[in-house]
Amino acid sequence: MKDLGYLQKYDAYGALLTAAQREICKLYYLYDLTLSEIAEEKGISKQAVSDSLKTSRQLFDFYEDKLAFVRRTEGAKAALEGFALRHPEFSEEIAAIADMVSPENA
Helix, strand or coil: CCCHHHHHHHHHHHHHCCHHHHHHHHHHHHCCCCHHHHHHHHCCCHHHHHHHHHHHHHHHHHHHHHHCHHHHHHHHHHHHHHHHHHCHHHHHHHHHHHHHCCHHHC
């Protein structure tokens, strides 16, 4: 099973990858293609796909260690959820703010 944590990191840091790395990650994480399917699609070896994904994951981890965007976003969303439980009268506004702080909307 694919690590969904890397999907979040792709959303947050994907723009920092090379175009080729970004495309391979998109095919792998968003379109759920296998390494073999990506290799065939891109005309490269399965090992090249694997190496690109490994490098991308290392970069995602590096960026997250330095910037902590995903971790801070998750913390903000948890705080908003807690506030929503205590103040249901603001649920629509809180949902709108939670959508704004999601990495895929950044």
